[in-house]
Amino acid sequence: MTSILLVLYEVEARVRLADGQAEEALERALTLPHAEPKLFETIAALAVESPSNNRSLSIRALKVAIKKHMSADCADLEKCSKCFHSLIxxxxNGSSASDAESLEEASVYFIDAINLVEQNVRFGMRKTQFTTVSPQESYPEMQVLWLMTKAWNNGVGLYRYRGYYTSAGGLKEALKWVELAMRFLKHLGPTLRQNYSPKMQQVKEEMLIKMNSQAE
Structure with missing residues (x-):
């Protein structure tokens, strides 16, 4: 406990001083035996406090927290979903449809999240045959909705962005995001699916028609 507190104090102090060596504290945290995900979630939160706003440190810490959650005997998906939310x-943050690098990085986290959601559904189907699934063992629907909306907005943003609209490569990238959003859609409740599905399917078909016309 003392070692954990010392690491947190060091992170907080370095962040407040806008010290460029703050990542050294994270390296020390990684060497602590039996460090819980909460430690890295706290480091992630401290890292983005003013004046430092160290996004790279926060992102690294969140990725460690997610890994810790997933390596636990019984992963707390409620907390893990919040880490994915913050990470994405x-x-x-601040990116646009033209920011290909940020979108590419984010796509990795979206795919990790949807794989986790789909894996959780398969696990839940098996478990409910024998016992009740707790909230901590389920990926929260509101987080799934948030991921779907973000992925959808990325896809539509690329589709509408003038630099991509006339580009076959741009349309393909936009379609990738739209299809990813539709993977999340499948895991919403019936009412939410009915609300979103028609419009999403319509836009996807519009994009496919546009791509086919460019290929001719």
Whole structure:
């Protein structure tokens, strides 16, 4: 406990001083035996405090927290989903449809998240045959909705962005995001699916028609 507190104090002090060596504290945290995900979640939160706003440190810490959650005997998906939320938010913060690098990085986290959601559904189907699934063992629907909306906005943003609209490569990238959003859509409740599905399917078909016309 003392070692953990010392690491947190060091991170906080270095962040407040806008010290460029703050990542050294994270390296020390990684060497601590039996460090819990909460430690790295706290480091991630401290890292983006003013005046430092160290996004790279926060992103690294969140990735460690997610890994810790997933390596636990019983992963707390509720907390893990919040880490994914923060990670994606940080990656996309301030980005635009033309920011290919941020979108590419974010796509990795979206895919990790949807794989986790789909894996969780398969696990839940098996488990409910024997016992009740707790909230911590389920990926929260509101987080799934948030991921779907973010992925959808990325896809539509690329589709509408003038530099991509007339580009076959741009349309393909936009379609990738739209299809990713539709993977999340499948894991929403019936009412939400009915609300979003028609419009999403319509836009996807519009994009496919546009791509086919460019290929001719």
């Amino acid at each position: 938010q940080l990656t996309l």
